[in-house]
Amino acid sequence: MTAGPQTVPIRPLASPAGGVYRDALVEVRAQSGPTPRRDLQTVRTPHFDLTPAGHRVSVVHRVDPERIDDDLSGILADELFQPGWLRGGELFEHLFTGVVLSSHPDPLVAWEGFYRNTLARVAVSTGGAPAAAAGHGTIAGYAPVYAHVERLLLPGSVLELGSCFGFLSLRLAEAGRDVTASDISTGTVDLLSAVAPRLGVDLATRVDDAARVHLPDDSVDNVLAIHLLEHLEPRHGARVLAEAIRLARRRVVVAVPLEDEADATWGHVRTISLADLAAWGAATGLPHQVTEHHGGWLVMDVAPQTPGARRLRNPTTPAHPEEP
Structure with a gap:
């Protein structure tokens, strides 16, 4: 069937x-x-x-x-x-x-x-x-990922790209963070917007492609792409990374599952290795760290710099590229 x-x-x-x-x-x-x-x-x-x-x-x-x-x-x-x-x-x-x-x-x-x-x-x-x-294992599998995100965040606001149901964003907002949950699915964002007040949680929501977020540079302190990039083809994923760096004032946190084969049941279209994460981090020129904890992690720290400097670090990936 x-x-x-x-x-x-x-x-x-x-x-x-x-x-x-x-x-x-x-x-x-x-x-x-x-x-x-x-x-x-x-x-x-x-x-x-x-x-x-x-x-x-x-x-x-x-x-x-x-x-x-x-x-x-x-x-x-x-x-x-x-x-x-x-x-x-x-x-x-x-x-x-x-x-x-x-x-x-x-x-x-x-x-x-x-x-x-x-x-x-x-x-x-x-x-x-x-x-x-x-x-x-679904909740048991991603709960430690959420806990690790919470340990990695710097003080300040948070933007989650590809938030899906928004469980992580809800947890962060409930803990007192200024949180924006963003997803490309209008239905999913509408659902989160409708349910959050019923849960007593105050957070902002946006409908955006994670590669083209309509916010200014340096908008938020922390930008998250948690189990998002494995759902995107490589060119799209590269643009998401560039956009996350553009938007972040302080830190970008990326997490991916480490799979031998992309699991199509969960909508994965590619595998991503620790070596891939390390190469992406090195290409940005930013201070970064790659680790393994219930999957792979890339954490990039965005230092204050002159306008546009971050885009020059990866000139092949503009901040707002055209869709293929």
Whole structure:
């Protein structure tokens, strides 16, 4: 089973009709009552019944609302995508959205529960104790990355490029930082903007390509690109690095997974090594450090300098390059 060739926008704040999330690719509902007998067309896993439904994929899920957090990514990957029942990052995102939205009639209540569950489990994991029910490893995997970011930040404001759901930005803002979360997905940014006030967190949001952020030079003290560059082709990634340096007054922090092969399930399009990070740091001419801690890290310190000097350090990567 595969997703269709079209790109279908996700509407994360759409109300499910009759408890069913439906779009052009998927139809998702929570199971009610006893598990029905499986028919010949149905693939059954511990959490899902998967059935073709014309041009859609129909999924019935058995994920309790209190267990709907970001580990849902791992459950979907383990049970439906890695075994090969389904393929494609677009279909993955639609199913993920469908499971969350089918957990409650009010989409904002559904997403608030998802955020609260995730942030609570991140807090447990970053507190040094084993995370509850983290067997699929998604939250347990990135919680130490978040904790390391928090140790690396210099005082002052923060801009997170490619913030996705914005869990890291929310944690930093809740701790009292002046935080801006930026992502290219309008739907994701709208979702974060809607949920943050319900969580009692004050942060700014922006819709921007990370390679072309409409802010002036030296806008923020710290710029983050955390598990972003592996999702981007090399030329696009190079422009993101140049943009991060342009925007930062003090420090740029880059983190990537260290993989032997790019994991397409998570939307990765390339692998990045410690040697790559070291070469990128050296090319900027900035003081930098490359380390390994639950992945690879490049930390660059941006010293005060005359306007435009940073761009001269990497003349092949302008601050606002044209898209290919």
